[in-house]
Amino acid sequence: MTNGSGFQQHHNTVNMHGGDGNIGVHYDQRTIAPVSYDAGLRELRTLLAELRAGVPEGDGRTLDEAMGVLAEPDTQPQNRRNALMAIIGVAATAETLGESVLSLARQLTQLLGG
Structure with missing residues (x-):
């Protein structure tokens, strides 16, 4: 199943067995994967605009x-891979948004065959 952005969507299931004060759900960053390189690149551009504002110059x-x-x-393709690896390097040092960028850049690298 894909959404309008060209990303494959997966449904989440939450099972809770006991415990006190259970608050919130942690969604795995890898639950949405790009169906195509172009769709992933569009999403990456959006995420990078947000990430760029929070990293050193x-x-x-x-x-x-x-x-x-x-x-x-x-x-x-090798130059694309190198660019994605540079993005992965920056994203790995960033906070929460960096995790989304990191996951998406890795998925795009896989789509390139590496």
């Missing part, structure tokens, strides 16, 4: 350069 430049490489239609 040097990391922001790294994200900008990597996104520029990914946006070029004639970029070789």
Whole structure:
């Protein structure tokens, strides 16, 4: 099943057995996966805009350069992979939003065959 953004959707099931003060549900970042590289790239662009605002200027430049490489239609797959690895490096040091970027960038790397 896909949503309107071209992402595959999965339903979550929550089972609780006992306990006190159970509050909230943790949703695994990997429950939504891009169906295509292009759909994932659109989502990544949105997430990076938010992430960029919360990282140091040097990391922001790294994200900008990597996104520029990914946006070029004639970029070789290895160069796309390198750009995604740069994004993964920055996202790995960021807080909560970094986790979403990290997960999506890894999924896009897999779609590229690596």
